[in-house]
Amino acid sequence: MERRERADAARNRQAILRAAEELLRGNPPEQVSVERVAAAAGVGKGTVFHRFGSRVGLMQELMAERARALEEEVRQGPPPLGPGAPPAERLVAFLDAALVMATRNAGLIAAHEHARLTNRNGSRLENPIYLFWHGHVSALIAEARPDVDAGLIAHVLLGTLHTEPISTLLRAGESPRVAAVLADLVHGLLRS
Template structure:
């Protein structure tokens, strides 16, 4: 029986053979350590050597687990994506269940934007196709589509969901934030405005203001 709901939804790259429980636990501990290193130092600094030193294991252990730095990056992206999906499925509101659908949608965009910016190097290292193949996009798109249906939006919901998620992809966000130097808060406000237009809620303006 699978108990992690995110696992069931996702065609993630899994281990070739079932791991013993302690091996799986060690793998998760290594991935937690690697994720902490990405948050603190950036993905560029997460090498096989650095991870082994951080986790207090031999370099051979890290190589046996992940094969290569590319393998580690892919596993780390899956790990992050699973944690994000679990937060959407069963975490606290407004990202998780319990908040009104528009609030959930705005929370999803914000967490997606921040996660993507934090993991941009990782996502690029795993390749756009890798990220797509992992099911990350289809999960997010399915969830946005579900929220649009709850909001009673009329239209081609799968396409509208993709259109809402497209500005949150790595190259677009990196262009805006890293190259053009736009503040993250402005990009977030712009995305929220886009959502309100798509959903058919008027942008927040002073009462009586005409468009």
């Protein structure tokens, strides 16, 4: 049933992803157009759309690549990130990790947000990475405090990572401050 991706196609997919990465490292995200990515990858614009469907799809794929390791650690790594530790501890550990990730990929996140808003393209809830993160945070909160609105609180906590004045701080190296505040929030909430 499953036909494998052709060799040249796979090569181009990689070239495109690496070119996008490179451009996002050196330019403000709204200047990294699909056309520029294609040019930098030595590929036609049509190819990029063929492979990734849309600008959002391209950005999502990049995010997925980087999120995979963290997801693995959460699912089956050692505590406190992986299973085993008490939920409050796991939650703080996860938020810390997510924060590091958001800091390192601030440009990419901004570009993804930009792409999402520009067209009538989907809610954040259609991004599988966000869904996984939200599910995880949500479950940990519910485990510690079954009486609160865990899903909504998870949105608030995760929203922080995407919010503009805060992502600016992250890029400026202030992530410890943000981590401290998030930990405060979590402790304030989870203490019955």
